[in-house]
Amino acid sequence: MPKILLIQGPNMSYLGRRQPEIYGRTTAAELDAMLRKHARANKYQLDIFYTHSESDAIERLYGAVDEGVDGLVMNPAAFLFAGYPLRDTLRAVPFPYVEIHMTNIEKRGIRSILAETAVGLIAGFGVRSYVLGLEAMLEHLRSHGDTVK
Numbered sequence: 001m002p003k004i005l006l007i008q009g010p011n012m013s014y015l016g017r018r019q020p021e022i023y024g025r026t027t028a029a030e031l032d033a034m035l036r037k038h039a040r041a042n043k044y045q046l047d048i049f050y051t052h053s054e055s056d057a058i059e060r061l062y063g064a065v066d067e068g069v070d071g072l073v074m075n076p077a078a079f080l081f082a083g084y085p086l087r088d089t090l091r092a093v094p095f096p097y098v099e100i101h102m103t104n105i106e107k108r109g110i111r112s113i114l115a116e117t118a119v120g121l122i123a124g125f126g127v128r129s130y131v132l133g134l135e136a137m138l139e140h141l142r143s144h145g146d147t148v149k
Helices: 027-043 054-067 084-092 128-143
Strands: 003-008 046-050 073-074 097-101 120-125
Touching: 003 027, 003 054, 003 128, 027 046, 027 128, 046 054, 054 084, 073 128, 097 128, 120 128
Parallel strands: 003 046, 003 073, 073 097, 097 120
Antiparallel strands: none
C-alpha cells in the first residue's frame, strides 16, 4: 500500500474561515475527512501535516524519508514565494512531489519557486485540487514502477 504525505502550508489550517470568497467554505477538518475517505477507497496510506513553519515542513520531509513515504503532495501556500530552503529539501528527498493550489496561481500573477522540483502542478480547482493531486501522485507512482502495486 503506497504511503503519501500531504503537507499543508501556512494558513491552510484556517480553511473555511479565511477569505471564503477565494478559498471556499470547506473547513480544514472537512477537507481532511474527504481526503481520508479517498485514501481508504483507493487503498493508500495518507498522512496529513499542517504547518505555518518552513523549518517544520523541512523536518517533516526528512522524517518522511525515514518512514518510507512514497510520494509527497503539498499545498505550499505562502512557502511558494520565498521557500528556498524548502526547495533545496525537495531536491534532496528521494520521493516525487506534486504541487497543488486551490486557486489558479498563474491567473493571480503568482509564481511558485517550488514548482520546478515537482513532477506536476495542479491549480485552480478548489478543494478538488487535492483529490486531483493525490490521483496524479498515485498514477505517477504506478507508471514509474514505484511502490504502488
